[in-house]
Amino acid sequence: MTESEAGAGGRPTLESVAELAGVSRATASRVVNGGAGVRAALREKVERAVVELGYVPNLAARTLVTRRNRAIAVVIAEPEARFFSDPFFAQHLRGISRELAAADNQMVLLLAEEERDHDRIGRYLAGGHVDGVLLFSLHRSDPTPETVHRLGLPFVIGGRPGWPGAESDRDLVYVDNDNRGGARLAVQHLRSIGRQRIATITGPLDQTSSIDRLDGYRDLLPDGDEDLIAIGDFTADGGTRAMTELLARRPDLDAVFVASDVMASGAIRVLRAAGRRVPEDVAVVGFDNVESVAAWTEPRLTTIRQEIEEMGRLMTRLLLRRLNDPGASAPSSVIIPTALVVRESA
Amino acid sequence: MTESEAGAGGRPTLESVAELAGVSRATASRVVNGGAGVRAALREKVERAVVELGYVPNLAARTLVTRRNRAIAVVIAEPEARFFSDPFFAQHLRGISRELAAADNQMVLLLAEEERDHDRIGRYLAGGHVDGVLLFSLHRSDPTPETVHRLGLPFVIGGRPGWPGAESDRDLVYVDNDNRGGARLAVQHLRSIGRQRIATITGPLDQTSSIDRLDGYRDLLPDGDEDLIAIGDFTADGGTRAMTELLARRPDLDAVFVASDVMASGAIRVLRAAGRRVPEDVAVVGFDNVESVAAWTEPRLTTIRQEIEEMGRLMTRLLLRRLNDPGASAPSSVIIPTALVVRESA
């Protein structure tokens, strides 16, 4: 074994591999890329040379000619508060990472927080460094989908897009959890245990996930009292405020469906502080099934499970499929089912 | 204004910009890269051409010749549990992202969870797609630092590295919070409010952050009773178990320094379940100052604040400095001060 040539000086190139193996650069290239159509004897020689030199292809050079980066961008536009407190993103990233790794692609993470970040991200995407884009947490004014579309970059969106016409755009692929169905499950459960005056605490209504959960609630309570609906913001504080409000408006409520576990933890606290027993006096169902929250409220939280990591994986798979087969028509969007997880709070 | 050429067909190249501006490719390149040494008249012509064509440099081509990627890798090797439940990583990423964006560099995120991921990451890093590496959560057996070092890639580590000789390696740059100092602060505070029998719950002792926090505790209690030390694992469950243990061994304890907020939340629960009042009977100090936990325990948690985002920024800044000035000797490692945040639990 020679010294590791990889470290010092120039990294070995295909040229040097070819030379050592006594073949042409073209043949070496063929071997490195699968070796189809190369006689076994030569292939072995090249393979040995690769190992000996510690050769690793230079991706920049390869990209230059193939126009394939083997990298995709993940764009997350989310204000600080949620990005930090919600395991949502970490789980997503994990799912994406896994799927991407399996296909030997890389993940470039682009976080947007200010206006000018969108510019930067747009420029970057225009630079052609990634083959596709995964978009999250789209807010109505986010220019990125438009940019990405204009650039002709394949993309998949996490969560149902909310702008007008999005739904009917056949080119728009998204993956979402069945928020509406989940909400129905929650309300149904509350009903099945005999609750009559079921309130709800929603997320911010500029996000489709919040809207869909509220719609699910309304599906089962079509002529519900608007006083039973309070608007939160997916934070524990927001849950506290909303619950306080509800209690003031409708002291007779006997159940609450809260659109996130974190908000539910705040809500339960308010209920107990107000002397209501959970679940005896007021039953509570959350949404998310975030282990670190739902398993730690008192009492432990009954909630709706969503498959976040699976969502990330699915998005990635859809995107990769599009990349590998650009001709095919856009795959259809996917809604992942949600499920009820019964613990103690309802 | 012509049609946007960016969308359809080939993206505009420097060549086409040069042609439109009536200059050579070299001059166009100069303008694109700052325009030094180009007469104003020509520069403007080129700039107009750039805008008109919507030209964006092809980074692959540029990288091929400059050997600079304007991208750095962030390697996180952490088992699922912590990556999900701890806002630690999200905050880090945010800090890194901010600093990187300011320098117009990109972040490639590499998550390792299995053995074989290390291989993949090693191969990727060897591919020369990034200019430097940021490493986190190093475990003793992690081969990545070694790999990175061998490849000659500049890198900065988050958290004090724990392997033998690391400390004295002048080439090894790391950024850490003052874990030991923070622990001292905590114990000092508990003493200052008159506590006599101060226990501690540690993190897993294969991580330097846990070790350092324990060392800080011991600094102030040099001949402390070993019965007052219980080993946790940075999860709420772990905190519960450890607290139960401590209570069994030393029912007379009147304070606990818990090495993480999440564990502290578990510990407080056990204490209250055992009928101890917090802080009257047992005072509790956490570590981390994770808002979503510390502000929500009952009573609210007194804890040690660490500047996680700042840590990410600092790591990035140190790395970029190394990249821009490879000749300079390695900057020295940095320890970020910690501070006591008094709430209600102590």
Added chain:
DNA sequence: CCCCGCCGAGAGAGCGCTCTCAGAAACCGG
């Protein structure tokens, strides 16, 4: 035994950019 066909290997162009080098143009003092 010759020719055709096919498979495997090599030559070479070219991806889009930077950067060196040399020549052209502008500028200065004498």
Added chain:
DNA sequence: CCGGTTTCTGAGAGCGCTCTCTCGGCGGGG
């Protein structure tokens, strides 16, 4: 107004790789 600088600009090589095209060689059929 001229020679010598000093600026600017352009030509061209080359970064490392892929991929097409061509050619050599071998086997088999006539």
